[in-house]
Amino acid sequence: MSGSAITNVTSELPFLVANDRYQVVALPNRGSTTSTFEFRYWFAGEPLWDEELASDSLIPPYHAVTEGSAYVPGSLELPYRLVKPHQEWQIDEVIVEFVGRPTVISESLVDSAYSLGFTGRVEGIGITDLSRTVSGAQTSGVVVSSDFVYADTANAQDSASWPNVKTVKMAVRLGRVRGARVVLTDIHLCKILRVQLVGKIIANRNA
């Protein structure tokens, strides 16, 4: 199964209770005179993927997917970093260090082929070429790279050596900006540890 994100819903959340161990019981459907209710379980804490804290069976359950095998898509937007005066950046790649959900973690609805990964892009600001336009003949001060995608499967994640950090380099081409940030979307079944922009620092053309 390749996996898909949860769907957007319009239902309300009239009731929600929790204990002191991050476990939440919610009632998104309170029923009516002719229909029944629906309770849901949710864990508000983090997954303890360090091989489930060395096989501690008392840890409250964290589910990577719903009962319909849908994952929760995370999005991570990072703040702008700016160059020093008289400099510009030429961006060549993004390095992402992450921990994939270890294969040894057992969750019946996540089979070996279940997808894992994220999508990303780089946004640059402070571009000097003000004639750059976007659709509709508007002039934009933001330049956006093409999306990059990292995809893997649940059974391809290391469990033997901890921490099982992976590093991926995603090619990005963005030239002559004075600031940039990275946006990662559709993050699923992995924990982001570090994001880096790699490229060249070049002199400002107006220097």
Place this chain on the structure above:
Amino acid sequence: MPDVLATWDDFRGGHWGNLGPHAAQDNQFGGVNMTLARDGGLVPVCASRWLQTNATPAGRVLGMFWAWGSDSNLYFIQQAGTQTAQSRLYKFNPSITSIPATITTTSVFTWVGNYDPDWCEVGLFIHVTMYGVFTYLIRTATNVLEILTGSYGNAAAGRAITQYKERLFVGGILDLRFGLHTNRIAFSGDDTNNITYDTTAWESLNYFDVGAFTDWVVGLYVLRDYLVIIMDDQSIYLANGTPNLNMTVRRVYGFNKSAGAVTTFRSTHAVVDPSQTRLWMFDHTMRVPLRFNGASITRIPNFGAPRYHAPADDTPEGNTTMIGGPDEFLSVGVAVGRAAGEKTAAHKLMLVRTNGVYTLVQQDVVAQRQT
């Protein structure tokens, strides 16, 4: 040789809220559905799972309470299908290792009115007050539901209940015995015979009124040695002392209510921090949690947006609950601008605080439905 132009590996500033990517601190982040792990990484939040039960009666659920500190059961009151003048009390253990959970019926009782019940746990007993009807006692050890009554008559019933010192307090009263008194707080105790800890004794004159007679008491909470009283317009009063002896009541927060004030506050929209040093409550005017420490009110910075007038029965957001240790809570319905992240637009959001930072979670995550 390529240079590392920028590095983001410290996320301990938490979510930037309305600040956006330009004004945010270097260690803050935007977006949704990510939680900070103890090793400093950011990981998607847990997916919710359907809590199956072995019985699925029809009827509108009026309220729920998780007695996780005593018998671990989740109690809920449900209208009895099409019999709108009756409701039933059910319980089940929500531990997800026992799916489908077994629902136990406790009793059938009369329900009148349109307000959600309020609950409080006292030892192995749970008290639930149903506005317009009665206050009930649930004996968890024997699974018995009974009307709370004693030598002076039935206990008061209203919109809020709590235990303060050795007495039960009920506020926002409507019942057959005391009548309609929206700003009244009645309390238990047999003062005539000096048995003040008797929670079944409700003397006729054991009450005090707070604010104007048209204001509603909707929340009662105990914060250190104070009884915190929250009205429907979010005015806050503090009571301190011993009833019938030296109790004082003073107002500590609130605008003078006028037409158009947002009056959607419910008892489930505030919770006392386990540190006992603050109360977290949802501010419906700015749609952001407030922190009240017994003396001053502080809004959580960088979140929230003003709300237009809302009618009293419009309560789509506000539920607030503690979820872990001190300062770890969840609040449903926070408002943020587009600067918080592109995936925040057109989604209802929950503000979650764990591991010392705020994060935003789409309500979609928890509100997924089978039916």
